[in-house]
Amino acid sequence: MRILHALPLVFSATLLVAQGPPGGPPGGRGAPAAPAAIDFSGMWTGNMQEDNMERGAGPELVDYAGFPINEAGRLWALSYDPSRLTSRFHQCDGYVAPYSVRSIGNTRVWEERDPKLQKLIAIHWYSQTFEGHRVFWMDGRPHPPAYAPHTWMGFSTGTFAGNALRVETSHIKQGWLRRNGLPESDQATLVEFFVRHGDHITYTSVINDPVFLTEPSIKTTDFFRQPTDPGGWLFPCEDSEQVTGRAPDQVPNYLFGKHPFLEEHANKYKLPALAALGGPETLYADFEAKMKTATVAEARAKTLPAAVPSLIGRAVDPEPKDGEIHVLPLRGNVYMLVGDGGNVVVQTGDEGAFVVDTGSGKLTDKILAAIQRLSPKPIRMIANTSFHPAYTSGNEKLKNAGSDPSVVGTFLALAAPGAGSTASIISHENVVPRMNGSLNTPATPAGSWPIDTYIGDRHRKFHNGDSVELFHVPNAITDGDSFVHFRRADVIVTGDVFTTTQYPFIDIANGGTVQGEINALNAILARTVYEHSGEGGTIVVPGRGYVCDEHEVVEYRDMVAIVRDRVKAMIAEGASLAQVKAARVTADYDTRYGANTGPWTTEMFVEAVYNTLKKK
Amino acid sequence: MNRTSFSLVVAMTSLLAAAPLRAHHSFAATYLEDAPPTEIRGTLKSFKIQNPHSYVQIEDEKLTDKEGNPVRWVVEWGAAAQLSTQNVSATTLKSGDKVVVTGAPGRNAEDFRLLMRTITRPADGWKWPVGNQTFR
Numbered sequence: 150m151r152i153l154h155a156l157p158l159v160f161s162a163t164l165l166v167a168q169g170p171p172g173g174p175p176g177g178r179g180a181p182a183a184p185a186a187i188d189f190s191g192m193w194t195g196n197m198q199e200d201n202m203e204r205g206a207g208p209e210l211v212d213y214a215g216f217p218i219n220e221a222g223r224l225w226a227l228s229y230d231p232s233r234l235t236s237r238f239h240q241c242d243g244y245v246a247p248y249s250v251r252s253i254g255n256t257r258v259w260e261e262r263d264p265k266l267q268k269l270i271a272i273h274w275y276s277q278t279f280e281g282h283r284v285f286w287m288d289g290r291p292h293p294p295a296y297a298p299h300t301w302m303g304f305s306t307g308t309f310a311g312n313a314l315r316v317e318t319s320h321i322k323q324g325w326l327r328r329n330g331l332p333e334s335d336q337a338t339l340v341e342f343f344v345r346h347g348d349h350i351t352y353t354s355v356i357n358d359p360v361f362l363t364e365p366s367i368k369t370t371d372f373f374r375q376p377t378d379p380g381g382w383l384f385p386c387e388d389s390e391q392v393t394g395r396a397p398d399q400v401p402n403y404l405f406g407k408h409p410f411l412e413e414h415a416n417k418y419k420l421p422a423l424a425a426l427g428g429p430e431t432l433y434a435d436f437e438a439k440m441k442t443a444t445v446a447e448a449r450a451k452t453l454p455a456a457v458p459s460l461i462g463r464a465v466d467p468e469p470k471d472g473e474i475h476v477l478p479l480r481g482n483v484y485m486l487v488g489d490g491g492n493v494v495v496q497t498g499d500e501g502a503f504v505v506d507t508g509s510g511k512l513t514d515k516i517l518a519a520i521q522r523l524s525p526k527p528i529r530m531i532a533n534t535s536f537h538p539a540y541t542s543g544n545e546k547l548k549n550a551g552s553d554p555s556v557v558g559t560f561l562a563l564a565a566p567g568a569g570s571t572a573s574i575i576s577h578e579n580v581v582p583r584m585n586g587s588l589n590t591p592a593t594p595a596g597s598w599p600i601d602t603y604i605g606d607r608h609r610k611f612h613n614g615d616s617v618e619l620f621h622v623p624n625a626i627t628d629g630d631s632f633v634h635f636r637r638a639d640v641i642v643t644g645d646v647f648t649t650t651q652y653p654f655i656d657i658a659n660g661g662t663v664q665g666e667i668n669a670l671n672a673i674l675a676r677t678v679y680e681h682s683g684e685g686g687t688i689v690v691p692g693r694g695y696v697c698d699e700h701e702v703v704e705y706r707d708m709v710a711i712v713r714d715r716v717k718a719m720i721a722e723g724a725s726l727a728q729v730k731a732a733r734v735t736a737d738y739d740t741r742y743g744a745n746t747g748p749w750t751t752e753m754f755v756e757a758v759y760n761t762l763k764k765k
Numbered sequence: 766m767n768r769t770s771f772s773l774v775v776a777m778t779s780l781l782a783a784a785p786l787r788a789h790h791s792f793a794a795t796y797l798e799d800a801p802p803t804e805i806r807g808t809l810k811s812f813k814i815q816n817p818h819s820y821v822q823i824e825d826e827k828l829t830d831k832e833g834n835p836v837r838w839v840v841e842w843g844a845a846a847q848l849s850t851q852n853v854s855a856t857t858l859k860s861g862d863k864v865v866v867t868g869a870p871g872r873n874a875e876d877f878r879l880l881m882r883t884i885t886r887p888a889d890g891w892k893w894p895v896g897n898q899t900f901r
Contacts, residue, residue: 206901207791210872231795232873235839241817278789279817329794381846386789387815391839392876394830401873410872 186269186309187345192375193256199371203252208329209414213427220455222332222361223426224737227408227452228711229330230401232392238674238703241386243279243301243682245324247339247354251370252328254278255379272307272314279682280384285316292319295467296477296487298696299323299335301684314343322684323704326356326366331427334360334741335649335701336464348374359463360740363429386682398667400710404718405732406453412445422448454736459751461743466650467695474515476523477696479688482613483638486519488512491539491692494642495520496635498613501529501551504572505633505642506692510542517543517550527551530612532619533576533599534631534644536583536590536659540692544597548572565600574599575608577621579629583659590659620676622646622669626653628660630669634676640688641673647702649694652735652742652754653709655761662761663713670706674699708738716758726759789817792901795841796869796880803870803879805838809862814845814855821858821884823866840866842881843900851898862886 195204202208213226233239244252254277261271274283285307292304303321307314318339326333337358344351350372355365403409415425421443428451430436467487469475474488486493490509493516495502502524508516520528528551533541551572562568576599584599586592608619608631615637622630626645633642645654646669655661673689677699680686689697715734724732735743735751743751792798810822819842828836842848858864864886868879881900885892 202791202793207793209791209793230873231790232871232876232878234790234795235876235878328789328791384816386817387813389813389815389820391820392878393837 187312187314187343188260189258189272189274189314189343189345189350190260191258192378193258193350193372194375194379195251195256196371196373200251200368203248203327205253208327209417210329210410211408211412211422211425212327212329212414213331214420214424214431216326216331216427217362217364217366217429217432218326218331218427219361219363219740220451221460221737221740222326222358223428223451224405224454225332225361226330227411228402228405228737229332230403231330232401233707235391235395236400236703237388237390238683238699240388240391241679241683242324242700243322243684244276244281244328245301245321245333245337246281246283246303246305246318247333247341247356247368248325248328249276249278249281249283249301250274250341250352250354251368252278255375255382256372257382275382277379277382278384279386280382281682283318285314292317294469294475294477295465296469296475296485296695298688298698299701301682303339310342312344316341316343322700326361332361334358334464336360336741337362384682388683397671398664398710400707400714402707402711402714404715405734405736406449408452411448411452415448423451426451454733456731457733459733459735459743459745460739461745462651463740464650464742468650468693472512474512474519476519479638479640479690479696481638482615483635483640483688484523485690485696486516489516489543491537491644492642492690492694493543494633494640494690495523496613496615496617496638497524497526499526500613501526501553501572503610503612503617504528504531504547506534506540506644507531507543507547509539513543513546517547520547521550528572529553529555530601530610531572531574532617532631532633532642533574533580534633534642534646534692535627536576536580536629537627537645537654537656538593540644541584541593541597544574545594548574548596561600568600573601575601575603575610575619577608577619577629577631578602578604579627579660583627583629588659620672622665622672624660624662624665625655625669626661626666627656632669632673638688639678639686640690641676642690643673643692643702645692646670647673647689647697647705648691649697649701649705650691650742651693651744651749652738652751653705654749655754655757657757657760661757663709663716663758664761667706667710667713670702670709673702674706677702708742712738712755713758713762716755717762720759720762726756726763729759730755792869792880794872796871796878798869798880800870802867802882804865804867805879806865807835807838807863809858809860809864810837811860812855812858814848814853816844816846818842818844819848821864821866821881823864826863836877838866838877838879840868840879840881840884847900851893851900852895853893857891858884858886863888 257275259273269287272285283302285305287307299320299322303318305316305318307316323335340355342353352370355367357365412422415422423443477485482497484495489512494505548571553573557569582588583590584593610617615635618634619631653666677687719729807823807825812821821840823838825836867883868881871878
C-alpha cells in the first residue's frame with residue numbers, strides 16, 4: 150500500500166525537523182554547543198530498489214498520488230503534454246534541487262575549506278545527471294535578495310543540527326516535482342536533512358511550495374557509499390530539432406478535462422482514478438477508506454477548475470519596496486537597478502552611461518545617484534522599451550543629467566535646440582504619440598519624449614564597446630514595445646513584454662494583442678543561448694521581477710500560449726466572455742500570477758486575451 | 766563476512782555503480798510503451814549521439830505529409846555514455862543509410878516520434894540490439 154508507506158516518512162521527517170527550527174541556531178533549540186561537523190565526502194548512489202520510477206525510466210502520466218498538490222498543481226500537471234519536451238527550449242531542462250537528489254545517477258561530495266584556517270566554507274554535492282552542482286554554504290552567508298536569479302540547484306546554506314546536516318535552499322527555478330509533468334514552482338523553498346550512518350546516508354527533503362502545494366511535500370531517500378569511482382561524471386546536454394514543422398507559437402498541451410491518458414496509470418495498477426490525481430488527502434491513512442468508494446465521476450470533476458472565484462498569486466514580490474534603489478551587477482559593465490517599479494538597466498563606460506528605462510518616477514533622484522556612482526561620465530543614451538509610465542517616468546530628469554556629444558554640431562542639433570546638451574532618448578516611433586498626447590493617452594512633459602526614434606524591426610548602436618540592439622516587437626503589450634540586447638555582455642532587457650510578477654499587461658487600447666505577446670516572447674527566445682542544461686548564458690532582465698535566463702521566458706511563453714489555446718477553443722465553441730471568465734482558464738497559473746485587485750487583474754488579462762482573439 | 770557474501774556485496778555494488786543513466790524525461794510519460802511497436806523503413810537523415818538522449822532522424826520511404834513531402838521520424842535512443850558501451854558510435858550510422866526501425870510510438874501521433882527498440886541496416890546486416898543490449 151503505497152499511501153500508507155508514506156506515513157513513516159512523514160514521522161521520520163517530523164523528528165528531524167524537531168531537531169532544529171527553521172532559521173534557528175545550529176544545534177537546535179537549547180543545544181549547549183555547536184554540533185561537530187559530519188564528513189559526507191565520497192561517492193554515493195541512491196538505492197535502486199526504492200523510488201525506482203524516479204531513478205529508472207521515469208514515472209507514468211497522471212501518477213500524482215502521495216503528493217499534497219493543490220488544484221493549480223493538479224491542473225498544471227494535467228495540462229502537461231509530454232510532447233512539450235520536444236521543444237528545443239525544454240530538451241535540456243535540468244532537474245530542480247530536490248529532484249536531482251531523488252532521481253537518477255551517482256553523486257560526488259566534497260568539502261571546501263579555508264586553506265589557512267581549515268574552516269569549513271562549503272559542502273559540494275555534485276550529481277551526475279545534468280552535472281547538478283549544489284553548494285551548501287556553511288560559512289553563515291545570507292541568502293541573496295528576492296530579485297537575484299533562480300537556478301536549478303538554487304542557493305543553499307547549511308548548518309549541523311544534532312546528527313544531521315540541515316540545508317535550506319531558495320532561488321530554485323520552476324521545474325518538476327516528478328518528471329511526468331507534476332510541477333514545482335519557482336517559489337518553492339527546500340529544507341533538507343542529511344544523516345550519515347557509516348556507509349549510508351538517509352536524506353529527507355521538505356519542499357514548501359505556496360504555488361502548487363497545500364502542505365510540505367516530504368520524501369526520504371537512502372544513499373550507499375561507492376567504494377570506487379563510478380565514472381561518467383560529465384553530462385553536457387545539447388538540444389536539437391526533434392519535431393520539424395511545428396510553428397514556434399505552438400506549445401503542446403491538453404485542454405482542461407481532455408487529458409487523453411487520464412485513467413491509464415490508475416487502470417494499470419487497479420487504483421481509483423481519484424487516488425492517482427493526488428492531493429493532501431492521498432498522504433494519509435484515512436484515504437484508504439475513500440479509495441473503496443471513489444468514483445470516476447469524482448476524479449473527472451477534479452480535472453476541471455472548481456466553480457469558485459479565481460485565486461490570487463502567492464509569489465514573493467522581488468521588489469524591495471524599502472524606498473531605496475538596489476544595484477545588482479549583471480555581467481561586465483551592465484547593472485540592474487531595482488526599487489522604482491520597472492527595472493532599470495545601466496551600461497557604463499568611457500562613452501557615458503546607456504540606460505534602459507527610467508522607472509516609475511518615485512525614486513528618480515536615487516536612480517540618478519546610483520548611476521552616477523557606477524559611472525562618473527554623464528548619461529549619454531536612454532532607451533525606452535515602452536511608453537508606459539513604469540518605464541518612462543524618470544526620462545526627463547535622467548536626460549537632463551546627461552549629454553550626448555555625438556549630437557553637438559550636427560544637423561539634428563540645429564533642428565532640435567538643446568540636443569546634445571542632454572542625453573538622447575531612443576524608442577520605437579510608436580512610443581512618441583502615446584506620450585505627446587496626440588492619441589488617447591495623457592501627454593507627458595515634452596522633455597520626456599524620445600527624439601531618436603526608429604521605424605523598422607531593429608535599431609542599433611555601438612556603445613561602450615558593445616553592440617546594442619533594439620528590436621521592435623509589434624502589438625505585444627502595446628504597438629511600440631522594444632527589447633534591448635547588449636550583445637557583448639549578452640544581456641536582454643525586455644520591458645513589460647516579460648515580467649516575473651504578473652500576467653502580461655496586454656494593453657489593447659494601445660495596440661497590444663495576445664498573439665503579438667507570444668511572438669514577442671519568441672523573438673526574445675530567438676536571441677538567447679543557455680550556458681548549460683537550459684540555464685545561464687544570456688541574462689534576461691524582466692520589466693518587473695527577478696533576473697532571469699531563457700528558462701523563465703520559456704515558461705512564461707508557454708503559459709501565454711496555453712491560455713490562448715484554451716480561450717480560442719472556447720471561442721470556437723461559441724463561448725461568451727462571461728463564460729470564458731467563469732471557466733477559470735488561468736486556474737493553474739493564478740496561484741503564481743493571479744490578482745483580483747490592482748492595476749492588472751486576472752480578469753483583465755483573460756478579457757484582453759478573449760477580445761484580441763475575438764477580433765480576428 | 767565470509768568470502769562468498771563479500772563477493773556478493775562487491776558484485777551487487779559493481780552492478781549498481783554501473784547502472785546506466787536512465788531517462789532524462791520519463792519514457793512512460795512520453796511513449797506508449799505497452800502498445801505494439803511501430804515499424805518504419807526509410808533513409809537515415811541524421812544521427813546525433815548526445816545527452817540526455819541520442820536521436821536518429823529517418824525519412825519515411827512511403828508515408829508523406831499533407832504537402833506530399835516524406836514524413837520525418839525522430840527516433841529516441843540511449844545517451845552517449847550508454848551507446849558507447851554497446852558498440853554504437855557517432856560513425857556507426859551515416860546519412861543516406863537505408864534502415865528499418867521498430868519502436869514504441871509517441872503519445873502524440875503528430876510528432877512522428879518513436880522510442881528505439883530495434884534498428885537494422887539490411888545492406889550489411891548491421892543491427893542493434895545484440896544480446897541484452899538496452900538503454901532503459
